[in-house]
């Protein structure tokens with residue numbers, strides 16, 4: 001008689017594979033959600049091998065299924081008195097660590113798959129910050145591009161007219177994301193107050209400072225990404241000083257990643273928007289970019305009017321062919337594929353910091369890790385935005401207002417802690433230097449232990 005012993009690793013792999021198979025069957029049309037789930041699942045096998053109690057409690061099947069998905073009609077009138085209809089979403093994923101927390105995205109590509117991928121990642125990102133916030137995400141397929149200010153206001157009011165009944169400062173706290181900045185948050189907040197009569201400023205974050213908002217929230221994600229990359233570089237006895245940097249996008253995250261990288265002595269030579277990218281070999285003029293994007297709301301191509309030596313090239317992926325030491329993808333999901341990753345590597349890139357959510361696909365991540373490039377995954381590297389949102393909630397609930405320096409110092413410390421926690425988890429589970437594994441594991445364990453404590457539901 002032969003007795004076969006199944007190792008803990010095998011059992012863990014079978015468990016994770018089984019849950020993923022079921023997930024694929026139930027969500028076969030949700031490519032982005034499955035991609036995000038697969039990246040996290042793979043890194044959790046060593047955790048389940050060491051923690052059979054998580055398998056026993058079927059934590060993975062439970063955590064990957066949102067607490068609830070709310071989807072609703074948003075009808076609004078455009079400037080020509082035509083009635084338009086969009087679809088709104090709020091995915092309340094997990095409130096184990098605190099109220100559901102995550103941004104709202106207004107973009108024509110928004111669908112349930114995109115919101116679920118973002119919401120699922122948000123659970124672990126938020127846990128990594130060490131702040132009391134759970135995971136959620138929302139948005140609409142509304143396209144703000146080309147809309148008047150009045151149309152934006154009417155859309156935001158219509159959106160909140162349904163959303164308000166599902167949120168609250170201790171229940172679910174939305175914020176901005178692509179297409180949703182301080183202006184949109186202001187309109188949403190005004191409508192929430194009209195509907196509820198309550199001045200619950202902690203119900204939304206990303207508000208204007210002085211009106212319930214926090215200083216340094218606007219800068220937080222971009223600055224945080226650079227703080228995180230700086231920790232990776234410091235550990236490798238290196239720094240931003242004198243480095244050539246490429247940043248994709250030219251929105252909220254990109255602008256402040258460029259600002260902090262420049263403050264750290266780097267030369268940032270390129271950035272982009274959805275029409276193409278600019279290359280300025282002498283280093284970007286950030287004041288010009290802020291005027292184009294924050295004041296005029298214009299295309300990045302107009303940058304060449306400010307700087308005659310700069311060039312504009314149509315298309316988004318070409319930006320990764322520009323040789324650089326550090327690349328900060330800060331625009332959108334899947335903007336770096338395997339081919340772009342190989343080009344960056346052959347041009348000598350030393351470090352990647354993901355300011356956007358899931359900007360590198362799985363093939364690209366593996367290329368970077370195999371080539372020994374320092375890789376700061378989104379969940380960890382862009383957690384600064386939501387961390388300062390949690391600080392905004394803290395200020396709102398205690399009716400205090402901290403200085404820019406106070407908030408920035410707390411943000412900096414949080415980013416250092418996330419780096420240390422991710423690094424330590426990667427080492428503990430046998431993957432030293434792999435911050436993808438480390439961030440996923442460190443975030444997951446915090447939530448999984450909370451789930452064990454709360455019992456089955």
Ligand SMILES: NC(=O)c1ccc[n+]([C@@H]2O[C@H](COP(=O)([O-])OP(=O)(O)OC[C@H]3O[C@@H](n4cnc5c(N)ncnc54)[C@H](O)[C@@H]3O)[C@@H](O)[C@H]2O)c1
Nearest residue numbers: 177178179221249250251252253273274316331356357385
């Ligand atoms: N705002 C935050 O605090 C925050 C926090 C964490 C993560 N993120 C993530 O960062 C990314 C950017 O968010 P944001 O808040 O800066 O949004 P934003 O709307 O302010 O800016 C997005 C920018 O990306 C550009 N863009 C869109 N598609 C592009 C493409 N294919 N190629 C190049 N540029 C493209 C847009 O033109 C715009 O300049 C998103 O993935 C978002 O989920 C944002």
